[in-house]
Amino acid sequence: MRISKEKAADNRAALIRAASKLFRERGIDGVGVAEISKEAGLTHGALYAHFRSKDELALEALSYGLDQANSRMYSGTVDGMPDLARFLDRYLSLESRDDFGNRCAMAASASEIGRQDNALSARFAEGYMVMVRAFERQIAQNEPGSDALARAMVVVSTMIGSLAVARGAAKGNPAVSEQVLQATRRLVDELMRAPARTSVTS
Structure with missing residues (x-):
């Protein structure tokens, strides 16, 4: 039986959400496609109707998790800049620590991504740099002339x-x-506000 384009899109999104949650909770290698399909309320075959492989799904799931992080970072602004103090308070909280499935995809998968393929590594690096650029802008504003990127x-x-x-x-x-x-x-806070120390050589 054929399904509508809207239903197909909903199924694909459900699979990505389920994979993102399970991968963050148990790792990419710790979850099978059958478990992802079940979490999404779909059949095993439905997954392969949308993704050619588990690796392809993992890339989409990582992207979804990184997009969530970016949305949280930009959910509040101060003078046109992300409210990074608020973001940090939430990121470095006990709630964030204990919520593997819905919080930082990078913290959940950093050690594992290095064992995956190039596409996942590249997407991880891209997501990392999106976050870095937000902090770089804030640091450059706080301390003009500092090595804000580093x-x-x-x-x-x-x-x-x-x-x-x-x-x-x-x-x-x-x-x-x-x-x-x-x-x-x-x-x-110190890194964001205080000038970087310079070493003195004789």
Whole structure:
């Protein structure tokens, strides 16, 4: 039985949402296409009607997750700029730490993406740089003349890594997990506002 274009589009979107959630919760290699289809309320065959392979679906799922992050970052603005303080408060929170399936796709998959194909790696890098550019603009505004790009790259890398570490420590040592998030939040503010230190050589 043929389905309408609208229904086909809805099914495709449901598969992407389901894959994005499950991949963030359990990893790309930890989820099969049958599980994704079931989560989306569709059959195994329906998935392959929309995607040639699991890798193709993984690319779309990663893109969906990165788009979610960008939407959250730009959900509020201050003087035409993203409200990055608000974004950071939410990103480095216990709620974000504990919500694998709906929060940062980069923190959920950073170590795994390196074992995937070139397309996923390129999309990861693209999503990373979108976030970096937002922070770069804010840092350049706060500290004209600073190496805003380098500091923004450190900020975003620190955010992603800290969320991953906080998740890793959460069950075994909740206190350490919380300290990681709190310390990162303080130090990120310093990186965004304070001039970068220069080394002195004799």
